[in-house]
Amino acid sequence: MPDFRLSVAPMVDRTDRHFRYLVRQISRKVRLYTEMTVDQAVLRGKAERLLTFHPTEHPIALQLAGSDPKSLAEAARIGQAWGYDEVNLNLGCPSEKAQEGGFGACLLLEPLRVGEILRAMVEAVAIPVTVKLRLGVEGESYPLLARWVERYGETGVRTFIIHARSALLNLSPLKNREVPPLRHDWVHRLKVDFPHLTFILNGGVRTLEEALPHLEKVDGVMMGRAVYEDPFVLEEADRRVFGLAHRPSRLDVARRMRLYLEAEVQKGTPPWAVLRHMLNLFRGQPGGRLWRRLLSEGRSLGALDQALRLLQEKVGQEGEEENPDPKGNAAVKRTALGLSRQGI
Ligand SMILES: Cc1cc2nc3c(=O)[nH]c(=O)nc-3n(C[C@H](O)[C@H](O)[C@H](O)COP(=O)(O)O)c2cc1C
Numbered sequence: 001m002p003d004f005r006l007s008v009a010p011m012v013d014r015t016d017r018h019f020r021y022l023v024r025q026i027s028r029k030v031r032l033y034t035e036m037t038v039d040q041a042v043l044r045g046k047a048e049r050l051l052t053f054h055p056t057e058h059p060i061a062l063q064l065a066g067s068d069p070k071s072l073a074e075a076a077r078i079g080q081a082w083g084y085d086e087v088n089l090n091l092g093c094p095s096e097k098a099q100e101g102g103f104g105a106c107l108l109l110e111p112l113r114v115g116e117i118l119r120a121m122v123e124a125v126a127i128p129v130t131v132k133l134r135l136g137v138e139g140e141s142y143p144l145l146a147r148w149v150e151r152y153g154e155t156g157v158r159t160f161i162i163h164a165r166s167a168l169l170n171l172s173p174l175k176n177r178e179v180p181p182l183r184h185d186w187v188h189r190l191k192v193d194f195p196h197l198t199f200i201l202n203g204g205v206r207t208l209e210e211a212l213p214h215l216e217k218v219d220g221v222m223m224g225r226a227v228y229e230d231p232f233v234l235e236e237a238d239r240r241v242f243g244l245a246h247r248p249s250r251l252d253v254a255r256r257m258r259l260y261l262e263a264e265v266q267k268g269t270p271p272w273a274v275l276r277h278m279l280n281l282f283r284g285q286p287g288g289r290l291w292r293r294l295l296s297e298g299r300s301l302g303a304l305d306q307a308l309r310l311l312q313e314k315v316g317q318e319g320e321e322e323n324p325d326p327k328g329n330a331a332v333k334r335t336a337l338g339l340s341r342q343g344i
Helices: 017-026 039-051 069-082 096-101 104-109 111-124 142-153 184-193 208-214 225-229 250-266 271-278 288-298 301-315 326-341
Strands: 006-008 031-033 060-065 086-091 129-134 159-163 198-202 220-223
Touching (some): 017 031, 039 060, 039 069, 060 069, 069 086, 069 111, 086 104, 111 129, 184 198, 208 220, 220 225, 288 301
Parallel strands (some): 006 220, 031 060, 086 129, 159 198
16 A cells, blocks of 8 residues: 655646655655646657656656546556556646646546546556545535545545645636635545545645644645745654654755756756756755855856855754854855855
8 A cells, every 4th residue: 555644746847857856855755746747748759758757756656637538548557667656637727728628627527537537547557546636616515526536436546635625717726726715624524434545635734733633534645835835844754754764954955956966967957947946945044045046046056066065154064953143144145245246
């Protein structure tokens, strides 16, 4: 049985392989999801670019979107062949593009088709097929949600990730993550009503403190925005959720990302593709803003080296929490200004 206790949500333009690699440096166990990947793009030969992941990313799930059972089954097969641990079907995206393509949240209005799709995907692969859905479309009804779960549960799908708010198709994706009210209690209730199925609660969970109590009522929690905005929100995930001794330090993670960036640049990856995901690594820490500025202005391996040197100077050799004094901070700022005058 896969471990679903804590995962990082699929997020377009966020959870690409570089950000996932960064997250993996912070938690060895948290489950990772790709960005939503449209089946046709996988089938049309873009697999290499879309599906590549680093071996350390396991456990890693491929999130697919589409509306045709055959193509989704084929895309799932390709995902399995690439080594993914799970394929997930997106039934939550409310964007116009998704509506035009007939995939994402609007598919929830076609439960028969969803059933067909899931059956085809389950038949196509040996790895778990999971779904990520909203409470409803244009409103919500617990009995209807429970019927979907019951029906989809009959296809062989065992795991349901529930973004605990409904989708409003006339609202932007951004507003759709804010406006419809969250109903975490509905996800708790699903677990009571379908104890044999696995339920992951998603939506609005900002910290590990907030996540932990849910784990007493459901099988897992998925966090999205909070992790992107401050990846070290997962600092204690391995220890507190998975019982591992591992506790990462920001500087260690930054140093490992430096090695990663160097290797990626040699393969032709533009440095910014990696650096942009590292901006929040020192969020809320002394020197954090400076870090962010140096990376965004420099956008190069050299800028990362500069930022690393400054942060290292700031926090000292002993660890990040060792030197929080504001004088040190001022010294770092002065040095940084000097550096930026030299054009670094
Ligand atoms: C920038 C962004 C992109 C997203 N892209 C996807 C996606 O590709 N697939 C998906 O199922 N959900 C996507 N979502 C929704 C998240 O997976 C998640 O359900 C939502 O943000 C609520 O969780 P949170 O409150 O922990 O962020 C996206 C969210 C954001 C902020």
